[in-house]
Amino acid sequence: MVQKLGRLKESPSQTAGPYVHIGATPNWVEITGVWKEDLGLVLVGPETKGERVVVKGRVFDGSGTPLKDALIEIWQADAEGLYNSLQERRGQADPHFAGWGRQPTDGATGEFKFETIKPGRVPYKDGRPMAPHITFWIVARGINVGLHTRMYFGDEETANAECPVLARIEHKVRVQTLIASRSEENGIPTYTFDIHLQGEKETVFFDI
Amino acid sequence: MSDEGSFYQRDRNWHPPAFSPQYKTTVLRSPQYPLLSLEGTVSEMTGPVFGHGKLGALDNDLIRNYAKTGDPIGQRIIVYGRVLDENGRPVPGALLEFWQANAGGRYRHRKESYLAALDPNFGGCGRAITDDEGRYWFRTIKPGAYPWPNGVNDWRPAHIHFSIFGHAFAQRLITQMYFEGDPMIWQCPIVSTIPDRAAVEQLIAALDRENTLPMDALAYKFDIVLRGRRSTMFENRMEGN
Secondary structure, three states, X not given: OOOOOOOOOOOOOOOOOOOHHHHHOHHHHOOOOOOOOOOOOXXXXXXXXXXEEEEEEEEEOOOOOEOOOOEEEEEOOOOOOXXXXXXXXXOOOOOOOXXXXXXXXXXXXXXXXXXXXXXXXXXOOOOOEOOOEEEEEEEOOOOOOOEEEEEEEOOOHHHHHOOOOHHHOOOHHHHHHHXXXXXXXXXXXEEEOOEEOOOOOOOOOEEO | OOOOOOEOOOOOOOXXXXXXXXXXXXXXXXXXXXXXXXXXXXXXXXXXXXXXXXXXXXXXXXOOOOOOOOOOOOOEEEEEEEEEEOOOOEOOOOEEEEEOOOOOOOOOOOOOXXXXXXXXXXXXEEEEEOOOOXXXXXXXXXXXXXXXXXXXXXXXXXXXXXXXXXXXXXXXXXXXXXXXXXXXXXXXXXXXXXXOHHHHHOOEEEEOHHHOEOOOEEEEEOOEEEXXXXXXXXXXXXXXX
């Protein structure tokens, strides 16, 4: 017998179920008075540095129907490319920007919407800069393991073209599934990022 | 860049596969293309920080945190355990959020249609942050089993949902806790999305008679394991393992 490595196994994932919002955003589902405010609904304040942008979209299932019971979390760097995390070793992130947000998809339309800032660039493991991106995590009824993906910005053609992560996607036709189109709404740059769980437009999801 | 190693690869044979047709909702919600394998970058190896200042005094007391006219109905229980990583190290400062049905199996949610009664004194949500040794605990009412629209007559075993934030976004996890001795665990289409019996057993909390509160509450122990990361001995990280 060889020595045992003595490792544990990660707890297996289970679906978040249809009622994930009871635990994640209780006030939003009218369970009020338990805690004052739901976490992650507001990302920016008056002192946050960076360009204000809106990120919105929907999550579609294999029939093209938007999910109305999903929960979306985003994680992103600040305007200088630093994460507000204890694991960030490169410097001090903007203290007025947590970098983490959480929104339910709307119970009627399925739309999610984040008011945030455009992130700076952060390095790939070999030091090359990745294009500005926002990490997404999607959970819902019927999703057995939360899905990781990334949103890139449609007006960052040069950075996107040299991003080492986008370059790893063998099927070039799928790169577009990670790129949000830019428009202006009420004078604010607005990026639309629709996520497709299945079908021809299936979003690239990551095993990280 | 972070000076610690990447996370261990997730064992996708231990987790439930995305496409699990016995759980019908997965059929249209499961990606069909292979996931793109990506060794963690700083974007995945960092994660949000939640301080104890975020918590209210009753956040880990589901018996009291929504009570209006008295205690909720049902069996009082304590759930406690540790959050560890795959190396067996405690994960301090982890935010846990939990949610559950009441003793009758009914969730407090507008879209819930099960005819069991709502409990006016039970909200069904709570949260906690682990201490320096990765420990957490909360007090609640044991949830009831309930029917759900999958098969014509499928029922979920009693369970509590957990959402856990470790130290990195790569560790993000949602799972469920089941109760020792419940025969319905082995009849549930959601539980059986997990292919390995040992993996299911990892989600079953043990009844801990030694930690019950006499004449008050039963106790269940539920440890949670998040992903571990490589810790090869480097000059700048002499503590190694």
